Amino acid sequence: DATQTLDQGLGTVQAQLGELLRHEHAPLALAQQATSLPAQSPLFTSLLNYRHSPGAADGRTGLAGIRLLYGHERTNYPLTASVDDTGTGFRLSVQAGHPIDPETVCGLLHTAIENLVGALEERPDTRLDRIGVLDDRQHEQLLTTWND
Numbered sequence: 001d002a003t004q005t006l007d008q009g010l011g012t013v014q015a016q017l018g019e020l021l022r023h024e025h026a027p028l029a030l031a032q033q034a035t036s037l038p039a040q041s042p043l044f045t046s047l048l049n050y051r052h053s054p055g056a057a058d059g060r061t062g063l064a065g066i067r068l069l070y071g072h073e074r075t076n077y078p079l080t081a082s083v084d085d086t087g088t089g090f091r092l093s094v095q096a097g098h099p100i101d102p103e104t105v106c107g108l109l110h111t112a113i114e115n116l117v118g119a120l121e122e123r124p125d126t127r128l129d130r131i132g133v134l135d136d137r138q139h140e141q142l143l144t145t146w147n148d
Contacts, residue, residue: 049082081109111135
């Protein structure tokens with residue numbers, strides 16, 4: 001009886017996954033049409049990459065001992081943040097489409113990560129869009145000072 005229930009559950013998950021895989025390579029233009037955003041609005045304004053790269057703590061060694069001689073990344077987004085998890089630590093790189101103050105970016109990322117970790121520890125069921133990226137001073141400035 002337990003085996004039959006498990007088989008039914010796995011069958012349901014497999015069917016749902018099969019349905020989702022049909023959309024695996026859907027073009028972003030199609031995704032844009034499914035939103036309420038105006039056609040000229042960008043679907044994304046920033047990008048966060050998380051890469052798990054154990055053994056790449058020195059930033060030069062990758063999978064299976066492959067040594068990186070040179071690399072250059074570029075972005076088509078206004079802001080791209082990449083987190084490299086080396087297994088023993090993290091490396092963070094940020095690219096911006098326009099000049100931006102590095103201290104501002106670091107401050108925003110610090111606040112966002114701090115709030116994310118806090119939510120994961122204290123309220124793991126918190127929706128991602130409910131986790132703030134602004135500190136109290138910036139939040140007050142945005143809502144009060146700049147908003148008449």
